Amino acid sequence: MEIDENKEYIYDSYQLDCDEGKIIEQMKASTKKSIPDPADWIDADLKRNIVLTSLDWVIDWARRSSLWTAICYPACCGMEWMATLAPRFDGSRFGMEIMRASPRQADLLITAGTLTWKMAPNVRRIYNQMAEPKWVIAMGACGISGGIFRSGYNVVPGYNKIIPVDVYVPGCPPRPEALLYGIQQLQKKIGRAKAVPDLSELPNPLNELPNPLKKDKKK
Amino acid sequence: MTTALSAKEIVSKLSAEFPDAVKEAGADSVLVKSASLPAVTEYLKTADGLKFDYINYITAIDYYDYFEVVYMMTSTEYNRSVTLKTRCETRNRPTVPSLAGIYQGADWQEREVYDLMGITFKGHPNMKRVFLWEGFDGHPLRKDWNK
């Protein structure tokens, strides 16, 4: 939100509601197309990178092995998500038993439930608050496409209208096994990412400089 | 077993107090004039032998020609229930008196009806939308509402 210096920021609650309504309408008008899978548009960047195997591997290993989730469980899929973290399915085997109420401390957003237009600005905000690098798993039919409620008047047809989604887990609700499988897929995806940029392909200012070593050889 | 108070019984009880409140008596529901609705409910809630102290639900139905608002009350003491109905004929800003002062449970349910059906409850302390946001176009549960 931009802060206007000349405006008075004292509201009555009705005014607040109206403002919220405006934000929702804006978001509704501005989100016509789905946001593509992040791998698609990040890849162009990543292609310039070399395989600095060990360093990349260590960084990716660190990233994928302790995915902390931000809370976002609007609806029924949340039940299965809780079951995933509960003793039987034990999400802590994957280093992700910790739920973070503050999105600042999380790097994974599991969107367990139907997204409504009224909720959409909040989810976008949570996503924006999360620190990079961050990933999103869309859980359940509703998260993917709106599912059974797709024709509803207040339902966003899929989270990828609002935020980029990495992995989609189908089901209504997906079983905990399915969610765990989705998390493993995400971990694989993280494992493929190159964290360290390839210097040889980047325009390297060092190349332009006279190389003292070469000079030495000439002598 | 909660027995529904038959319309006849209610009409006979009401006709003494409110001679022209009842418009029509259905099988197990009574159609009340909207103006006398608060008085009738107040009476049903407090009168001896009736004591309908628990409100089950408030809802509204769109019949194109008119809106019907339905109230169901139960008496926990005598284990009996009663269904009241009232109508508003206009489609443009239909209004019904509010029961929020009599039953606190009516408060949010009336707001819900207002939000989804567009019926204003007169005398309600806080007639705002509940589920949808301010600025939402129209009232979705109306039959002629279209996305």
Add this chain to the structure above:
Amino acid sequence: MTTTQEISLQTEPFVLNMGPLHPSTHGVYRMRVTLDGEVVLDIEPMFGYLHRGIEKLMEERTYTGCIPLTDRLDYASAMGNNLAYCVAVEKLAKIRVPERGEYIRVITAEMIRIANHCLAVGSMLNDAGALGTPFFYLWNEREKLYDLFEMLCGQRVLHNYIRIGGVSQDLPDEFLPALEKFVPQLHKFINEFEFFLKQNEILIARAQGVGVLPKDVALNCGISGPLARASGIKRDLRKDDPYSVYDRFEFDIPTAENGDCYDRYRVRMEEMKQSLHIIDQAIKKVPGGPFRAKVPQIIRPPAGEAYGHIEGPKGELGFYLVSDNSIAPYRCHIRSTSFINLTALRQMVKGWKIADLIVIFGSIDITMGEVDR
């Protein structure tokens, strides 16, 4: 009760926004809390963050096609919603359910009541500060119930099992023995669990006397279910307006007097025991015969209206259906328990600290899917 006078440090009232995504709001519930220091002066609940328009969607589907939608209302107790909807449709279309179907319904409805209370008590304790442990203990039991449901209908959470005129499929052979074995286990667990928490200082300090809901207020707000029974309203539709075959079973209605959070917890624990008692009786009596009346997939109930309600795990859950003799309901109104039970929240929390607000809220036991519909 804490009042503002007790506080030496006078502060200006300020407004705090809580939710819609807050770890203790059990979904996407939002309130504007007006605080004076730590003391709650007023709250303004706001809903709609999960408003999916189920009532509108129901108008476009056949009567049978609506059943999956009812699952998604109160997803913590999906079977109860199926039952309430089917009871309403059967009332509308005057369909009689065969004996076996009724018994299966009773068994499953009581199982889901236990499952729901496991979650309700667990999350209330979670909110009260016992983070994790009791919740996971109870969740384990819920898992076991999930297993039984899966055996029954192939789904863990949203069962879609009860159909108009009966249930969707017969009990598998291994179901009743498995349930029979499970009931004493669960009974033992509940006793054990109660023993752990009986004299628990923290629970008593956080819950006893907190968030009192007086009887008259509860009645006036239309509160039902364990919340009302904890305030001393002895009303249970299983006894007062028996549906299905509940009039054939022996069970008590646990009530309490104080109407505080602790009583709500106790009533729920007692109710779980009573449910087990009902299941015990029902297993022994399940008759043979068809499990479902011969009802076509697409029904056209005669024009008219009906209100069917059941005592769901959270309270009175009702469906008001209007039919115009077509294949889809003309109008379907859902009397959602959680929505109406929340009405009393404002009275309960006024004057308490913000930490108590969380416990009081947790003790109401709501599901946002049902509140917003």
